[in-house]
Amino acid sequence: MKLVFLSSSTGWGGLEQNLLRYAEWMQETGATVSVLSVSQSPLHQKAQAAGLPLETIARQNRHLPWRAALHLRSRLQALNAHVLWIRDPRDLPLAALAVCDIPCRLVFQQGMQIDRPKKRPWHRWRFGQIDHWVTPLKSLADEVLRNTSLKPHQISQIPLALASHWFAPSKDKTDSRKEFGIPSDVKLVGLFGRLDPLKGQDMLFAALESASDWHAFIIGSNTANEAEDWETRLRTDAEQRGISDRIHWHGQMESLQTAYAACDVYAMCSASETFGMVTLEALASGIPVIGTDAGGTPELLGHGAHGTLISPRSSDALARALKHHNDIPIPSQKDLTQFHKRAAVESWLKLLEGPPRPAS
Numbered sequence: 001m002k003l004v005f006l007s008s009s010t011g012w013g014g015l016e017q018n019l020l021r022y023a024e025w026m027q028e029t030g031a032t033v034s035v036l037s038v039s040q041s042p043l044h045q046k047a048q049a050a051g052l053p054l055e056t057i058a059r060q061n062r063h064l065p066w067r068a069a070l071h072l073r074s075r076l077q078a079l080n081a082h083v084l085w086i087r088d089p090r091d092l093p094l095a096a097l098a099v100c101d102i103p104c105r106l107v108f109q110q111g112m113q114i115d116r117p118k119k120r121p122w123h124r125w126r127f128g129q130i131d132h133w134v135t136p137l138k139s140l141a142d143e144v145l146r147n148t149s150l151k152p153h154q155i156s157q158i159p160l161a162l163a164s165h166w167f168a169p170s171k172d173k174t175d176s177r178k179e180f181g182i183p184s185d186v187k188l189v190g191l192f193g194r195l196d197p198l199k200g201q202d203m204l205f206a207a208l209e210s211a212s213d214w215h216a217f218i219i220g221s222n223t224a225n226e227a228e229d230w231e232t233r234l235r236t237d238a239e240q241r242g243i244s245d246r247i248h249w250h251g252q253m254e255s256l257q258t259a260y261a262a263c264d265v266y267a268m269c270s271a272s273e274t275f276g277m278v279t280l281e282a283l284a285s286g287i288p289v290i291g292t293d294a295g296g297t298p299e300l301l302g303h304g305a306h307g308t309l310i311s312p313r314s315s316d317a318l319a320r321a322l323k324h325h326n327d328i329p330i331p332s333q334k335d336l337t338q339f340h341k342r343a344a345v346e347s348w349l350k351l352l353e354g355p356p357r358p359a360s
Helices: 012-030 042-049 064-077 088-100 121-128 138-147 173-180 201-210 228-239 257-262 278-286 316-323 336-341 341-353
Strands: 002-007 033-038 052-058 083-086 107-110 132-136 154-155 188-193 214-219 247-250 263-267 289-292 309-310
Touching: 002 012, 002 064, 012 033, 012 042, 012 107, 012 278, 012 316, 012 341, 033 042, 033 064, 042 052, 064 088, 083 088, 088 107, 088 121, 121 336, 132 138, 132 341, 138 154, 154 173, 173 257, 188 201, 188 257, 201 214, 201 228, 201 316, 257 278, 257 336, 263 278, 278 289, 278 336, 289 316, 336 341
Parallel strands: 002 033, 002 083, 033 052, 083 107, 107 132, 132 154, 188 214, 188 263, 214 247, 263 289, 289 309
Antiparallel strands: none
């Protein structure tokens, strides 16, 4: 099986990181893998470091990329590709045009919500070219069926997953805190990811005003290529609230296992997150999770069976949840089986090695 993973993104967020992760995992199964990415983009550099076969693609105009699509089609035919795998909605017009009338299946691995109708004629045509729309959650599948022309036979549900080492016993909390210079005797809530208004760091800071016995561990950096310096605004906010001595900062990190081990609770404060990998990582690490009741987080937290759900943007609700952190339910390892790498890869192989989808 020959798989081509394509992204014309120049960012390095969840879409790109998971595309690379699955390219590596599918190569481990024996599939022939190629990555098409923008030269010198983070994805291109990371794929090169991982030793994956690489080709470059220019960042395309989102609308009607006819010439680029013809070029991509020629490359897919030269590679004798069986599957073109994309994650970014921006790449769908290009990919749909490229696979039209050639024996190469188009796979779209969903990483963003579709929260408004997309049923115009050009949307219908693009969605019609997709062989497998793979969504990580049932709620997202329901949303896709409601807001697009995709049919049930085109849609499969396979959760995003983590490598097995995430489910190993956590590192000692005291040792973990020593690595980051965090006192061992404080109650610590973590919030990891890019520093951005949508991620809710300011909501956590507001909650700490009344949850005065808690410290926060903030890991992340400003959103790449954005003019706004959210980190400076957050640091000023912490000073004005009188909590700066209880905020522990660290820049963006590749591996966060030790960081989770240092925490007593993890807070997912995003106004709406499609599928929070940090939420899944926190669950795998065995720490209690507080998450906003929006996007894919409720389903990830078993609608309250595997964590505490709070109203989005409610610092008061977050403060109350922190005060009652000992009551937060934690899932068992059995509850998390579907999020293991092995389960995900088996599901992907079954899908891709199966018969083509029936014609519409």
